[in-house]
Amino acid sequence: MNMNKPVITAASQISSIGAGVDCLAANLGAAPRMGSAGKYDFHEFSEPIPCFKADTFDPEQVLGKKGLRTKDWATKLLLATMELGFKAQFEASSQDDKPGICVGTAFGSVQSIGDFLSDSIVNGVNAVNPQAFANTVINSPTGNANIRYESRTLSTTVSTGFNAGADALIYACDYIRRGYLNRIVAGGLEEISYYALLGMLRSGVLSPTSRILPFGTLADGFVAGEGCAMFMVESAESAAAGSRTPLAEISGYASAFEPSTFAGKFCGESARHCMKAACDDAGIRPADVGFIASGANGIRNADAMEAQAIRDVFGDTPVTAYKARFGECYGASAPLSVACALADMNAGRITGVPEGYETIDALNCVRGTAAWKRGGFVMVNSFSCDGNCTTIVIKDIHEAAYNRQHTKLQSY
Amino acid sequence: MTEIRTVITGLGIVSPIGTGVEAFWNAAVKGTCGVRPLTCIDTTDFKTKTGGEVRDFDAAAYIAPEKIKTMGRSSQFAIAAAKMAVSQAGIEFTKENPYRVAVCIGTTMGEPQILEQGIKAKYTASSADAIPADLPRQYPCAVIPANVAREFGVRGPSVIIPTACAAGNYAIGYACDLIKLGRADVVIAGGSDPFSSIAFTGFNRLLATTDTVPRPFSKNRDGMAVSEGAGVLIIENMEHAKKRGANILAEILGYGIACDAYKMTIPDPSGSGGIRAMRQALRNASITPDAVDYINAHGTGTKENDKVETLIAKDVLGERVKSIAMSSTKSMIGHTMGAASAIEACACVLMLMHGIMLPTINYEEPDPECDIDCVPNSPREVNLNIVVSNAYAFAGNCSSLVLAKFTGS
Amino acid sequence: MDAAEIKEAIRQLIGEIAEDMDVEAEKITDSAHFIKDMGLDSMALLEVLATMEKKFGVSIPESEFPNLISIDKCAETVEKYLAQKG
Numbered sequence: 001m002n003m004n005k006p007v008i009t010a011a012s013q014i015s016s017i018g019a020g021v022d023c024l025a026a027n028l029g030a031a032p033r034m035g036s037a038g039k040y041d042f043h044e045f046s047e048p049i050p051c052f053k054a055d056t057f058d059p060e061q062v063l064g065k066k067g068l069r070t071k072d073w074a075t076k077l078l079l080a081t082m083e084l085g086f087k088a089q090f091e092a093s094s095q096d097d098k099p100g101i102c103v104g105t106a107f108g109s110v111q112s113i114g115d116f117l118s119d120s121i122v123n124g125v126n127a128v129n130p131q132a133f134a135n136t137v138i139n140s141p142t143g144n145a146n147i148r149y150e151s152r153t154l155s156t157t158v159s160t161g162f163n164a165g166a167d168a169l170i171y172a173c174d175y176i177r178r179g180y181l182n183r184i185v186a187g188g189l190e191e192i193s194y195y196a197l198l199g200m201l202r203s204g205v206l207s208p209t210s211r212i213l214p215f216g217t218l219a220d221g222f223v224a225g226e227g228c229a230m231f232m233v234e235s236a237e238s239a240a241a242g243s244r245t246p247l248a249e250i251s252g253y254a255s256a257f258e259p260s261t262f263a264g265k266f267c268g269e270s271a272r273h274c275m276k277a278a279c280d281d282a283g284i285r286p287a288d289v290g291f292i293a294s295g296a297n298g299i300r301n302a303d304a305m306e307a308q309a310i311r312d313v314f315g316d317t318p319v320t321a322y323k324a325r326f327g328e329c330y331g332a333s334a335p336l337s338v339a340c341a342l343a344d345m346n347a348g349r350i351t352g353v354p355e356g357y358e359t360i361d362a363l364n365c366v367r368g369t370a371a372w373k374r375g376g377f378v379m380v381n382s383f384s385c386d387g388n389c390t391t392i393v394i395k396d397i398h399e400a401a402y403n404r405q406h407t408k409l410q411s412y
Numbered sequence: 413m414t415e416i417r418t419v420i421t422g423l424g425i426v427s428p429i430g431t432g433v434e435a436f437w438n439a440a441v442k443g444t445c446g447v448r449p450l451t452c453i454d455t456t457d458f459k460t461k462t463g464g465e466v467r468d469f470d471a472a473a474y475i476a477p478e479k480i481k482t483m484g485r486s487s488q489f490a491i492a493a494a495k496m497a498v499s500q501a502g503i504e505f506t507k508e509n510p511y512r513v514a515v516c517i518g519t520t521m522g523e524p525q526i527l528e529q530g531i532k533a534k535y536t537a538s539s540a541d542a543i544p545a546d547l548p549r550q551y552p553c554a555v556i557p558a559n560v561a562r563e564f565g566v567r568g569p570s571v572i573i574p575t576a577c578a579a580g581n582y583a584i585g586y587a588c589d590l591i592k593l594g595r596a597d598v599v600i601a602g603g604s605d606p607f608s609s610i611a612f613t614g615f616n617r618l619l620a621t622t623d624t625v626p627r628p629f630s631k632n633r634d635g636m637a638v639s640e641g642a643g644v645l646i647i648e649n650m651e652h653a654k655k656r657g658a659n660i661l662a663e664i665l666g667y668g669i670a671c672d673a674y675k676m677t678i679p680d681p682s683g684s685g686g687i688r689a690m691r692q693a694l695r696n697a698s699i700t701p702d703a704v705d706y707i708n709a710h711g712t713g714t715k716e717n718d719k720v721e722t723l724i725a726k727d728v729l730g731e732r733v734k735s736i737a738m739s740s741t742k743s744m745i746g747h748t749m750g751a752a753s754a755i756e757a758c759a760c761v762l763m764l765m766h767g768i769m770l771p772t773i774n775y776e777e778p779d780p781e782c783d784i785d786c787v788p789n790s791p792r793e794v795n796l797n798i799v800v801s802n803a804y805a806f807a808g809n810c811s812s813l814v815l816a817k818f819t820g821s
Numbered sequence: 822m823d824a825a826e827i828k829e830a831i832r833q834l835i836g837e838i839a840e841d842m843d844v845e846a847e848k849i850t851d852s853a854h855f856i857k858d859m860g861l862d863s864m865a866l867l868e869v870l871a872t873m874e875k876k877f878g879v880s881i882p883e884s885e886f887p888n889l890i891s892i893d894k895c896a897e898t899v900e901k902y903l904a905q906k907g
Contacts, residue, residue, distance in 0.1 A: 143807020
């Protein structure tokens, strides 16, 4: 066991904002880029659905031409994110020292799953390509990453809906603390798919006005997005031994479940507990949290629940909602929020929601950009319509502060 | 620092040879074959006509009627198995800190029947409007542990790990980690999968399915049988279990997980992932190969799996492999996907409790490449103390779980 | 479809699969063994079988699977079952 706090030493992301963390940092405050989804191999939307597409990279350019023929979009998105951020580290590691891989995704490659079924219905069972079956298991993108980087140490997928990415980061921290491994590339992945979009459309969660207005008084739903954000999570000792300077410390986390949240009704009891428990785990008081990256996405009841819960626990602490920038990306949302928080922390700012709409009174919701003093704590929340509650507290690390800190580390 | 110990206080099983722990065990010691001609799917266009089905499942026996229609078959199985396990454990959630009771489930396909229902409705009506508005929210696999947690009103972490056919072991392993890290006192852990036409189609297209019944380790074996079911265990912090006077059934000493990193649907012929996982499991359980009394195999009955699994056992156990047995529960229940290693963990607890090794049925012909004692066709009485249960999956996900007779503190 | 067209269609499919699996161009010949010479795996062979059935509208029994080990052999098998179909 190693109960010291794990650290993040590298980050990578691909979203509608762009590819790579530098691109994210530079463009986070820019006007959000929306595309649309219309025609697919087996199905089509009568009206294209606005969404935030992560078509900001060329798979062949990032990954090369070989080995991609039978790989689906979700897999390419994950592989490209990992290639951009961690290829060198994987190549430099020996077999027993390879970082593990842990991915959070709500749906996996549901486009592949639905198409496999649609193909068998339309063309008959005997027309289906056997190779396509491999893409229908939710752990398929992760497995493809393990194969590409020859990582035998760990391959896990976590699938807790909206919270999947946050829970994957926590899984990685737990695994490291148990002493099984020192380094894991962990985060979240979600693709835009016909089947998920159709589900969202039929359930009435998409904004009919195609706007995503977190905490908006006139919010009427969300706009879906896709993306992938992955982080090198490692024990502090491993980072020090490898001379890798942490970007941030994962100071604390908690997850909980709210039984009363169901079918569009949201209750804040477990959300409040979760945020307090994460602070306790981090050894801090609520007042020590510098700002909160909420999971607000324009579903009014859900946003109102989170706003009230934040108000109850934190009072006036500034709040932002990064989903306004990249859409509701399900399993990728929380890790993308972490990536945005790292970019903001590093720049000494908070990128709030875009200007131009009215937000709930009760909340100190940042509009545009606000200044922020480096070295403090940031909270990232994920509260889902299924009742899952996950909170992660990260700490900004200045290099100097880290060096002073790591000489005092103990493990047992 | 003394590590927290994780014990099992309740079991629940839904399977093609019996729903309920007693029904399952009675059928299993008799060597009952649950792989039969399928009734839940039209097999006309498929090369294989057989599989495993839970034919007598009565959801209303476990779930209020108005709730049944809000969830798919996988959730229903999981709740049923969870209720059995909770009942056996004698646990009253009103007396527990609800935030310290977690749910951790493994699955392969999640709620595939919901997706199938939706897509078929759309094709039949030529319109997406034919999909009921409350259907989509029943699909994401996160609903499975959520439905279980909601049923008991518990508020701890609710997790789903979809690592395909090894998912049960991954979920049980993580449940133990949650307890050992002090994040939970009790975890409702296991795996669930309903019969999936996607899985059935896929395995048929891979030519991986048997034309009759699975014959693990037999020379004339011709493939696996797609099946369904759920297995749930109540896993607790030992001190917590003792304090409330629970009857402890067995102990989980540790687990190991690893990855072949070879191919998506073909196991590494050298067994690298399985060897790594089993070695890790023994190390994490602080035991040597000499302490292992029995292995519950992944044992699907495909040519490749059974051959590689034999290799893995020989590599890790060395000479010891000649003195112990390795049998396949899948010979009886078929391959229940994400539920497999959860049902098989329950079976291991029962074997430890009763001192009986379950057989590998349908065994006809020894295979020199699988020259292990697979307890052919009849169960065998043996005093068991420590057993290992393996599970291997697509994407090269490999796992081993170490269970032991509870010896007290 | 005549014999030449069948062979060309199979050549194209194998070409695609082999290129993606990084097989050297000179190894991709009509008589080369898919596994021993080209290093393709059983999944690729399954795909070849499935694609041939779909493209040529034939049903090839599982027992033929071990014979499908080169472009020449595949073309032969397809022609055999096309002829049987009448």
